[in-house]
Amino acid sequence: MLKAIVYVTLRESVLDPQGSAVKGALHTLGFAEVADVRIGKYMEVALETDDREQAVERVREMAEKLLANTVIEDYRFEIVEG
Template sequence: MKAIVTVMLKDGVLDPQGKAIGHALHTLGFPQVGDVRAGKIIELELDETDRAKAKAAAEEMAKKLLANTVIESFRVELTG
């Protein structure tokens, strides 16, 4: 089973990468772009058939390593 963990900076946390992307898009002729936030996606292949256990394991991994929960939030989606 695959778990997809999406990690984003929490609202209110300065996102210099997002600001740079937004500026570059405006420079490239995309003035309709508003606020941009950048994050990361981590795909995990889990050797688990129970969806609840797989989601709990991925959430625990995110809390312990994949996300800095002080400044980042995360969500876990399962596929397969």
């Protein structure tokens, strides 16, 4: 078994309202040192394969087709022992 750890984040140029809301809440709680907050998705995808090369190809396909909205999001991933 292998596992893909996938990170999906908004592109730098895209506004992050969720991040801004969390920043405001942290300031309200007294964490004035917070300068910026960016929020993304973190996914663990368990794969029934031991073929690392194939896994890289397939996870890239999964990200392009479903896991990330590539118009406004960037993605990166790593394949680890599952």
